[in-house]
Amino acid sequence: MTATALRFGVWALVYGTWGARQHPDEPVDASWARTRDQIVEADRLGFDATLVAQHEVNPAGDHYDQLEAWTTSAALAALTENIEIITAIKPALYHPVVLAKQALQIEEISGGRFGVNVVNAWFKPEIARAGLPFLEHDARYAYGREWLTIVQSLIAGRRTTFHGRYFDIDDYQLVPASRYRDRPAIYVGGESEPARELAKDFADVWFVNGQPEEDVRRLVDDVAARHRTGRRLRFGLAAFVIGRESDREAADELDYAFDLASRDVAETESVLSNADPNAEMFKTFARHPHVGTNGGTAAGLVGSYDTVAERILRFGALGIETFMLQFQPFESEMRRFAEEIIPRVRRLERLAA
Incomplete structure (x- = not known):
């Protein structure tokens, strides 16, 4: 088990939902007011971080609202006290000098609670329709390596x-x-070979998509074994949580979530048709049916409160330290997690110490 206390984060609601768009108790709402209230409450509840994903247009359809990541993050930094603000960035969209300056400004506003999450673009229309070159997969990582070399130097x-x-x-x-501190934190996402090398060379934390334990073990072991100088590389995992009093209740809720998600066929097909077919994460997703984005329920954090807490500890034993979580309905399930599951995890951590 990791010697560091496990950290829990929430995905900011910049898309309007991280689950089914047909859920009767969670209207799709990507407003600033909702995201503000969500993250201010997450801060109060004791969550350690929030991930603010970046898209300029909503991948599910450009008729859906989409909150802009970097202005949102600056505002959240001013309104919160303890939670880390981690903001995603696609290098193709921002010159590294401009992005580095923005990162340092949010670092100042937050009082040292800011992180940059570098992700390779996979949604082609967002880049191509803006008249920007959408490079092939490995070329995007070569571009991103130069970009991140500059950003890392400037923010330091x-x-x-x-x-x-x-x-x-x-x-x-x-x-x-x-x-x-020396600089804002750097997070890197992506599981392809170029992404792993980028994480090894630059990241403080490498984010892994939600998937079963053995798959996570192989990914973490592979990157942890690569030669690296400087600070220790840490690992994070995306996951969609369904926790209930019993495993049976949680399984029933998962079935319901799959049923609701099946009604979003048009949006799902739109996302897939506009995605880079060489993006490694979509190959992973095809192997593991799930609810939520970035692997979601494939991580297996579905079950009774005790079951979910025990599974979190097993991921911790594999090297995962940061869990970036999704829920639906988001706010009420976020509270449930804070009240029921985090205390169980802390109790298990104390017993294992």
Whole structure:
């Protein structure tokens, strides 16, 4: 088991929902007001982090609302006290100098509670319709490596010069740098070989999509075994949680969730038709039916409160330290998790110490 206390985060509701769009108790609502209230409450409940996903247009259809990630994160940073704000970024959409400056500003607003989550773009229309080049999969990672080399240097307060295939940066420095630590945290997502190498070389935390324990074990062991200098690489897992008094109740709720999700056929087909077929995560998703995004319920955090807590500890034993969670209906299930499951996890951690 990891010696560090396990951390729990929530996905911000920037899409309007992370589950079925037909759920009778959760209307699709991607408003600022809802996300503000959700994350302020998550902060009060003791969650450790929130992940603010980035899309400029909603992948389920551009008729759906979509909250902008970076302005939202700046506002959340000002309104919260303890929760870490982790904001996703697709390198194709922002020049590294601009992004680094924004990251340092949110680091300042938050008092040192900010993290950048670098993700490879998979939703082609978002990039191509803006007139930007949508590079093939491995080329996007080569671009992202240059981009992240520059961002990492700038957010660390270093005067930066870089000349590569995609960027030319001459004697650039951003001030103020972080007043609270060396730099904001860097998270990296993606499970392809180029993504693993990027995480090994740059990440403080590598995010793994929700999937069964043995698959997570193989991924964590592979990247942990790669030679790395500097700080220790940590690991995070995305998961959709369904916790109930009994395993039977939770299984029934999962069946209901699958039934509701099956009514979103048009939206699901739209997402898949516009996704890069070489994106590794969609290959993973095809192997593991699930509810939620980024693997969701495939992580197996479905069951009684005790069952879910025990499964979380098993993932912790594999090296997972941060759990980034989805629920539906989000707010009420977030409260249930905080009240019923987190105390059980803490009790198990104490017993294992």
